[in-house]
Amino acid sequence: MSIADVFAKAKAENRSVLIGCMPAGFPTVEDSIASMIAMHEAGCDVIEVELPYSDPVMDGPVIQKASDIALAAGVRTRDTLKIIEAVARTGAPVVLMTYWNPIEKYGVNAFARDLAAAGATGMITPDLIPDEAAEWIAASDEHRIDRTFLVSPSSTDERIAMTVAQCRGFVYATALMGVTGARTSVSSQAPELVDRVRHADPHMPVGVGLGVGNGAQAAEVAGFADGVIVGSALIRSVLEAPDRATGLSRLRTLSAELAEGVRNPRN
Amino acid sequence: MSAPSLPDLAGHFGRYGGRFVPEALVRALDELDAAYRSAKTDPVFQAEFESLLVNYAGVPSLLYRAERLSAAVGAEILLKREDLNHTGAHKVRNVLGQALLAKRMGKPRVIAETGAGQHGVASATAAALLDLECVVYMGETDTERQALNVARMRMLGATVIPVTNGSRTLKDALNEALRDWVASVDSTHYLLGTAAGPHPFPEIVRDFVGGIGIEARAQCFELTGRLPDAVAACVGGGSNAIGIFHAFVPDESVELYGFEAGGDGVETGRHAASITGGSSGVLHGARTYVLQDDDGQTVESHSISAGLDYPGVGPEHAWLHDTGRATYEPVTDAEAMAAFHLLCRTEGIIPAIESAHALAGAARIAPRLRAELGRTPTIVVNLSGRGDKDVHTAGAYFGILDPVETIVPGEQE
Ligand SMILES: Cc1ncc(COP(=O)(O)O)c(C=O)c1O
Numbered sequence: 001m002s003i004a005d006v007f008a009k010a011k012a013e014n015r016s017v018l019i020g021c022m023p024a025g026f027p028t029v030e031d032s033i034a035s036m037i038a039m040h041e042a043g044c045d046v047i048e049v050e051l052p053y054s055d056p057v058m059d060g061p062v063i064q065k066a067s068d069i070a071l072a073a074g075v076r077t078r079d080t081l082k083i084i085e086a087v088a089r090t091g092a093p094v095v096l097m098t099y100w101n102p103i104e105k106y107g108v109n110a111f112a113r114d115l116a117a118a119g120a121t122g123m124i125t126p127d128l129i130p131d132e133a134a135e136w137i138a139a140s141d142e143h144r145i146d147r148t149f150l151v152s153p154s155s156t157d158e159r160i161a162m163t164v165a166q167c168r169g170f171v172y173a174t175a176l177m178g179v180t181g182a183r184t185s186v187s188s189q190a191p192e193l194v195d196r197v198r199h200a201d202p203h204m205p206v207g208v209g210l211g212v213g214n215g216a217q218a219a220e221v222a223g224f225a226d227g228v229i230v231g232s233a234l235i236r237s238v239l240e241a242p243d244r245a246t247g248l249s250r251l252r253t254l255s256a257e258l259a260e261g262v263r264n265p266r267n
Numbered sequence: 268m269s270a271p272s273l274p275d276l277a278g279h280f281g282r283y284g285g286r287f288v289p290e291a292l293v294r295a296l297d298e299l300d301a302a303y304r305s306a307k308t309d310p311v312f313q314a315e316f317e318s319l320l321v322n323y324a325g326v327p328s329l330l331y332r333a334e335r336l337s338a339a340v341g342a343e344i345l346l347k348r349e350d351l352n353h354t355g356a357h358k359v360r361n362v363l364g365q366a367l368l369a370k371r372m373g374k375p376r377v378i379a380e381t382g383a384g385q386h387g388v389a390s391a392t393a394a395a396l397l398d399l400e401c402v403v404y405m406g407e408t409d410t411e412r413q414a415l416n417v418a419r420m421r422m423l424g425a426t427v428i429p430v431t432n433g434s435r436t437l438k439d440a441l442n443e444a445l446r447d448w449v450a451s452v453d454s455t456h457y458l459l460g461t462a463a464g465p466h467p468f469p470e471i472v473r474d475f476v477g478g479i480g481i482e483a484r485a486q487c488f489e490l491t492g493r494l495p496d497a498v499a500a501c502v503g504g505g506s507n508a509i510g511i512f513h514a515f516v517p518d519e520s521v522e523l524y525g526f527e528a529g530g531d532g533v534e535t536g537r538h539a540a541s542i543t544g545g546s547s548g549v550l551h552g553a554r555t556y557v558l559q560d561d562d563g564q565t566v567e568s569h570s571i572s573a574g575l576d577y578p579g580v581g582p583e584h585a586w587l588h589d590t591g592r593a594t595y596e597p598v599t600d601a602e603a604m605a606a607f608h609l610l611c612r613t614e615g616i617i618p619a620i621e622s623a624h625a626l627a628g629a630a631r632i633a634p635r636l637r638a639e640l641g642r643t644p645t646i647v648v649n650l651s652g653r654g655d656k657d658v659h660t661a662g663a664y665f666g667i668l669d670p671v672e673t674i675v676p677g678e679q680e
Pocket of ligand 1: 356357383385386460461462501502503505506507508573575619621622652653
């Protein structure tokens with residue numbers, strides 16, 4: 001299913017899309033595949049695979065730690081592609097979240113080609129802004145990968161319009177000025193940012209991420225956004241579990257709670 | 268060849284530079300860019316900056332003809348004495364400029380990253396002088412290696428935050444400073460320590476340290492009646508090098524040499540030579556040369572010199588390298604330490620180990636230039652800093668840190 005279809009289906013059901021993030025290869029390649037499949041089975045509509053990177057400036061401590069663990073275990077870019085392939089084969093819609101340097105190093109066009117072949121539908125680029133993305137825009141057009149750029153509360157209306165115009169699939173609205181990581185409450189800046197995106201393009205689905213960690217917060221964000229993006233809280237259930245089985249079971253429980261949340265939007 | 272108009276409006280030096288940052292930082296970078304453009308043409312700002320440099324930092328630094336060193340290396344060596352500036356390095360120029368800019372933007376707080384602590388100390392100094400709150404991010408490994416500089420920063424009123432992520436060194440401190448900035452842009456200026464990072468930092472830092480080259484060029488004329496044959500500098504992130512190069516870029520007869528930290532030797536993989544031992548990539552907000560593996564993961568750098576121990580380099584150097592206007596070569600730890608020793612013993616100057624890389628490079632190119640020119644070449648070397656901070660490292664390297672033997676009265680010579 002394409003990302004556009006996922007959002008259309010959720011909209012028809014009067015709910016938001018749940019996008020769950022997990023670093024590739026954390027804590028091992030096999031375990032990360034199992035985590036992602038469990039997340040999908042338990043209610044994550046879209047699996048966001050994060051490519052582990054040595055210098056993740058948009059990420060808070062949880063994702064940094066998980067990425068470090070994956071890298072220390074020797075995960076490579078080609079492993080991430082294999083993981084995407086394994087997860088996409090189960091029917092889960094997969095998008096990749098990646099910092100730019102690993103893609104530039106792989107070769108931008110070659111990566112778009114291999115990402116499409118692995119079955120991913122889209123790619124989120126946290127440190128690539130449309131201003132620098134000419135090569136990526138051409139490659140993603142050629143290989144039909146959806147492009148998700150970020151907008152932020154600090155973005156001007158002009159930049160929001162420019163950015164949304166370059167997105168396909170959905171746009172990622174960062175709910176607050178900060179890095180990834182669960183917060184105790186949903187940012188008050190998020191609804192206004194979503195409004196501003198809708199003003200620029202009423203049809204572009206908006207996913208909101210940064211700081212969402214439980215069912216109640218998911219329900220709150222579902223009240224104003226098309227998609228709810230959750231990373232650190234899910235990853236923490238694996239990171240802090242005493243063993244793999246407990247980790248997987250906590251991951252399922254939290255995914256189900258979040259899935260329940262996006263089905264009960266609070267307006 | 269000269270390109271005073273670079274970078275372009277989006278911060279590109281050819282294919283290098285630009286902005287590879289989260290969208291959240293774009294507005295802050297745009298504001299900084301706008302504030303800098305207006306400051307650049309504001310005579311009041313420029314006069315204030317100039318006055319701080321002259322009356323506080325001790326600028327212009329001397330251009331000193333090092334006669335005994337010259338005799339030892341077979342070239343006329345002119346040392347640009349940035350080591351004599353307040354805080355002991357070229358870095359004071361950048362921090363004073365940026366702290367003034369922070370004031371102008373109404374930001375009461377500055378953050379900085381630091382490796383060995385030199386930029387942290389300089390930032391804390393400028394913040395104390397201009398009454399700004401200062402937070403310095405420093406890799407935990409470095410806070411342990413450089414405890415004295417941590418104490419200096421604290422004495423000056425700064426808060427030092429040890430960074431425990433990743434490799435716990437400079438690159439991780441830079442990541443953490445960027446993370447802080449994403450969350451604090453309204454009140455905070457990121458006082459970046461070298462001519463790297465996203466646009467407009469490479470341009471701003473270059474301009475603030477650009478006085479080094481402007482002064483050296485005029486001083487060289489005064490001393491010798493002509494331009495030098497070559498200018499040499501060490502290259503970490505690239506600020507002291509771009510600072511001395513920039514004024515000479517249009518002078519085609521002047522060769523520009525940047526010396527990177529070769530560590531144990533580029534062939535060993537243990538080095539910090541981003542241009543000569545790395546490849547094109549994106550790190551810390553800009554496209555430039557980077558030490559990276561086949562997957563584009565940053566590789567840890569190695570150098571005896573903490574200030575050069577960084578896996579990236581400013582984008583303008585990447586461009587100067589590709590266009591051939593400047594030449595970059597690695598200098599190993601051993602070569603740098605030999606030059607360190609030579610300067611101590613011939614001139615009575617203890618250089619920063621960073622600067623010793625430039626001295627070693629100058630000694631290496633001297634015979635080459637002499638053969639090319641058929642006469643004694645004149646080389647301006649940027650002595651970017653003094654070596655007080657390095658006494659422990661150098662003392663250990665030369666094995667002279669043993670406890671002083673008790674001298675029995677009467678047995679002295
Ligand atoms: C004395 C001195 N020289 C050079 C450097 C390297 O930095 P850059 O390449 O930005 O001049 C440092 C950095 O700490 C330094 O302290």
